[in-house]
Amino acid sequence: xxxxxxxxxxxxxLRGAWALDSNHAHALIDTALGEVYGVINSGKPTAxxxxxxxxxxxxxxxxxVIARSALGPAARQADPAALSAYTQAFQGYIGRKxxxxxxxxxxxxxxxxxxxxxxxxxxxxxxxxxxxxxxxEVEWHVSDKSxxxxxxxxxxxxxxxxxxxxAEISAMLTARRGDLAALTADLQAAG
Amino acid sequence: xxxxSLVAPLALxxxxxxxxxxxxxxxxxxxxxxxxxxxxxxxxxxxxFDERVVAPVARLASPGDGASDSPGAMDLVxxxxxxxxxxxxxxxxxxxxxxxxxxxxxxxxAVNTTLGIGGLFDPAGxxxxxxxxxxxxxxxxxxxxxxxxxxxxxxxxxxxTQRDAVGxxxxxxIDPLNHVLHRxxxxxxxxxxxxxxxxxxxxxxxxxxxVLQGSADSYAQLRLIYLMHRRHELNEEGTEIDPYAETAxxxIDPYAE
Numbered sequence: 174x175x176x177x178x179x180x181x182x183x184x185x186x187l188r189g190a191w192a193l194d195s196n197h198a199h200a201l202i203d204t205a206l207g208e209v210y211g212v213i214n215s216g217k218p219t220a221x222x223x224x225x226x227x228x229x230x231x232x233x234x235x236x237x238v239i240a241r242s243a244l245g246p247a248a249r250q251a252d253p254a255a256l257s258a259y260t261q262a263f264q265g266y267i268g269r270k271x272x273x274x275x276x277x278x279x280x281x282x283x284x285x286x287x288x289x290x291x292x293x294x295x296x297x298x299x300x301x302x303x304x305x306x307x308x309x310e311v312e313w314h315v316s317d318k319s320x321x322x323x324x325x326x327x328x329x330x331x332x333x334x335x336x337x338x339x340a341e342i343s344a345m346l347t348a349r350r351g352d353l354a355a356l357t358a359d360l361q362a363a364g
Numbered sequence: 365x366x367x368x369s370l371v372a373p374l375a376l377x378x379x380x381x382x383x384x385x386x387x388x389x390x391x392x393x394x395x396x397x398x399x400x401x402x403x404x405x406x407x408x409x410x411x412x413f414d415e416r417v418v419a420p421v422a423r424l425a426s427p428g429d430g431a432s433d434s435p436g437a438m439d440l441v442x443x444x445x446x447x448x449x450x451x452x453x454x455x456x457x458x459x460x461x462x463x464x465x466x467x468x469x470x471x472x473x474a475v476n477t478t479l480g481i482g483g484l485f486d487p488a489g490x491x492x493x494x495x496x497x498x499x500x501x502x503x504x505x506x507x508x509x510x511x512x513x514x515x516x517x518x519x520x521x522x523x524x525t526q527r528d529a530v531g532x533x534x535x536x537x538i539d540p541l542n543h544v545l546h547r548x549x550x551x552x553x554x555x556x557x558x559x560x561x562x563x564x565x566x567x568x569x570x571x572x573x574x575v576l577q578g579s580a581d582s583y584a585q586l587r588l589i590y591l592m593h594r595r596h597e598l599n600e601e602g603t604e605i606d607p608y609a610e611t612a613x614x615x616i617d618p619y620a621e
Contacts, residue, residue: 238607238608239607241607242605242607270574270578273570273574274570274571274574277570277571291604292604292606293606293608293609294606294608307495307496307498308495310596314604316608318608325607325608326605326607328596328602330593330596330597331592331593331594331595331596331597331602332589332592332593332596333392333393333592333605335392335605335607336391336392336393336588336592336605337391337585337588337589337592339391339392340390340391340581340584340585340588341579341580341581341585343391344579344580344581344584344585345580347580347581348580
């Protein structure tokens with residue numbers, strides 16, 4: 174597992190070495206999925222699995238831009254320290270929330286089927302085969318705008334993670350009357 | 365009384381409801397929800413109903429943490445119920461001018477009704493490469509160019525749109541089974557299909573719970589998920605959010621303050 178993680182880290186290309194293209198976007202998602210299934214099939218305790226998912230998320234996703242986009246306009250007014258505490262809480266929340274969902278993927282497989290340029294980024298398409306269920310289309314949006322190749326959105330049968338998290342985070346922020354620190358505290362327990 | 369007579373008044377109220385309203389962009393997608401107040405009341409009812417009735421029953425029916433390979437009683441019910449939905453899907457595919465899914469579902473129905481012992485088992489999907497081709501009259505209306513209309517949350521049935529709500533009613537009316545079977549048979553088939561839906565709810569219970577009970581605003585979250593998924597299913601507009609473009613637009617400019 175450790176070795177696999179180290180290998181995957183060295184695979185994640187730095188900007189400048191080469192520009193992002195369909196092949197690299199395809200490879201990035203392939204490698205990330207390999208790690209995810211490594212965790213799913215590891216049989217570790219769930220708390221450890223959620224931490225592992227969080228670490229995969231941090232290494233393959235552009236957490237800063239996802240967290241910022243989920244927070245919406247409030248990110249503009251936030252001071253950097255508060256924003257960074259929020260981002261930290263957000264990544265743990267994502268690790269737990271989607272970690273729980275990935276557990277339903279035990280005994281399944283996801284095949285990466287292709288990659289194409291879309292707007293200013295790349296869309297990597299994949300198909301998830303789950304037990305007793307029609308195959309599901311899962312699309313990954315990958316960009317190198319952060320300086321590294323990272324995915325920033327997952328679309329499962331049309332259901333868009335960024336849009337869904339925007340709705341969730343804005344509802345949580347409203348419940349706290351716009352208090353970012355309180356939202357951050359809530360996120361540490363959520364997911 | 366046939367199942368249809370239950371829903372006819374509902375259909376009428378949906379059709380009569382006004383369509384004139386301004387859609388807004390919310391969380392990156394187009395939302396047209398002028399009846400939000402009423403919808404939220406229905407949602408509160410649905411959520412309580414799910415919590416107190418559906419979820420406990422579903423938990424009873426679900427086989428533990430079960431990822432077992434042999435089909436349990438619940439799988440048989442799900443199979444049989446969804447098998448009965450196939451003739452209606454064939455009719456819809458034909459009305460959409462899509463012969464391929466119509467033919468596939470026709471053979472799926474033929475194989476599973478015979479070899480699959482009345483649809484209890486799914487040899488068509490397992491051995492013949494004939495998975496279900498999902499469709500309904502809501503999709504037929506979309507193919508015919510009928511607009512989506514406003515968002516609706518229906519009692520018990522859950523999220524929908526005006527177009528999909530009309531589709532549900534018409535689906536009951538045009539279902540060949542309802543015309544072939546006598547009254548008791550039609551009710552039995554209807555009951556089996558309801559049980560099949562409940563089985564699906566049990567199978568994906570964790571996912572449903574996480575949305576309904578685990579969201580800060582489960583109404584908005586469910587509306588968003590339904591609209592995105594349904595538009596994807598019908599090949600209508602997709603949602604491509606570019607957070608980097610937004611970051612550029614929203615760039616913090618300390619000198620502007």
